[in-house]
Amino acid sequence: MTAGRCLMNSVETKPRILVVDDDPACVELLLQLLSFETVTVRAAHNGEEALAILAQWVPDLVLLDVTLPGMNGYEVCHQLQQSPRTRDVGVLFLTGMDDVTDEERGLQLGALDYITKPFQFGTLRARIRNHLALQLKTRQLESQAQTDALTRIPNRRCFESALEQEWYRCARHGRPISVMMVDVDFFKQFNDHYGHPMGDACLQQVAAILDQGLNRATDLVARIGGEEFAVLLPEADEADLFMLAEQIRRRVESAGIPHPSGHAAGVVTVSIGCCAMLPELGQSLDTLMLSADNNLYTAKALGRNQVVVACGDSGLS
Template sequence: MSIGGEGPGPYDLGGRRARLLVVDDEPVFVKLIHQLFSAEHEVFMATSGEEALRIYARSAPDLILLDVKMPGMDGLELCRQLKRLPDARAIPVIFVTGHESLDEETACWNAGGVDFVNKPFNPLTLRNRVNVHLALKFQADRLREMAFVDGLTGIANRRQFEERLGQEYRRSRRNRTSLALLLIDVDFFKPYNDRYGHQAGDECLRQVAALLSSNMQRPGDLAARYGGEEFAFLLPETDAKGARVIAERLVEVVRQLNLEHLDSSIADVLTVSIGAAVLDPDSSDSCGALITQADAQLYRAKKQGRGRVCCSLTSEPRAEAVRP
């Protein structure tokens, strides 16, 4: 579809309308923008930089139209603050200004704007500028999604996992909160492929991935395909007890899939082994140490008979068996 009826397209937003955040202290301008775009878009309005930050947090806009001159926090400072937020870096900001000096143009580019329009503006020009940058933004979103999603299972891939792990590690250090990681391996997957065929093996991985994804309890949790028949489950703000409870539940729900596995030596249905590690906020370990410890715990779970959980803090390995 083409947003706004003019300009570039098509692109698909999955049935939703694009979200615009308009920030200007002049009510006449805000009303004009609302009239211009509200038929095609969701339009959110703010009359100050501080209000814009609050609305941004709850509206997740696709594009921001921003006045340069405002009392208090001006548009340039607001843009700089937004661009420091990881989720806002890809959101296009179009400055709308009543000045035409080269210094102000340069300041708009340096603050992180992608374009600017001078007041008074031609409504068709503004519509087309908005359409162009929405089209570019949604194309970039789609490419980013393709780069971070596993093609077979549809969940996060290893690249996305590693990026999120780094982000959550830094956040756990900053906020002094624990961070848990589960590494999950499908037991005896090669014999499963040999008996049932690779198509059945692929379907098995898809079902396990869907099950892991459906068991994410909070928006910050991440289920990812780590490689082959191995998955990762990232759990911010989760201690060792919580990680163990979640891991034990995953072992059980995979069993309850009742996927026949007659070449397993521990059960006649598909099972998984899980290694869990927790990075304590007082530890000096790196996020690499968290992976190493979770991998060591997974190895212990396999060595102790599979179909179970081994869990530890990064500095104090412990094992906890689950009914095989």
């Protein structure tokens, strides 16, 4: 799984735009305008409908009318800012109100722009393109900041962010969460024998094996430092965890990456420490990581090239 997993919305080739306006004629005009762009567009006719869409589908940009029945555009924008899923979504206010106070209020809420009706199609199109380009560049920079430069999988920062989100989600819904800590066995000897370029290639191959071993969109593998990787498995119990960890261990060994003589297996192997828990609100997620790390230490102490699984304090029965 790539680092995009850690972002609110992964970088896509087709930007997403949500149009929110209670005037059907205005919605139709905006849809016609956007039909000439390479974008995916959805429409809502009030604030409540917009929030329902946003709960399932996160756009890059929202064209938001200020005057809506019920919840107005300012309130919708405020709701977007409060949610981690949508706080980075760009908002362009479209409104018939041209008072400077209204414009200031919209910008203070975090909107990117404030466009008064009736708008010029050419001007609006240019502003939409500019804001989408800025959003794309921002997401690309965020993705780079959360990607390990060597292996091109998520880094520690991305892993910790995803772990925190999934920990609290699983705690709220009473679902299990699991983590693997994976360490390449005798990697220092490998580096000393073959040199750092070959060591880097080895880590890239192991990272690819780990990434390809994950089947669900919610799973995440990250390089957290040196020859150590971590795997996040939301809603996976102890049985699921052991089965996947053992599959990964076997795949790394069967890849047949030669290891210097003196290593028992003759090929590169990994040790894996795992922990499965039912998290509780108010409980530190460090409990999960410490348990997985201790199990990794045990796997290495027992001879390496093996999997050790145990439940945390809030264990699974």
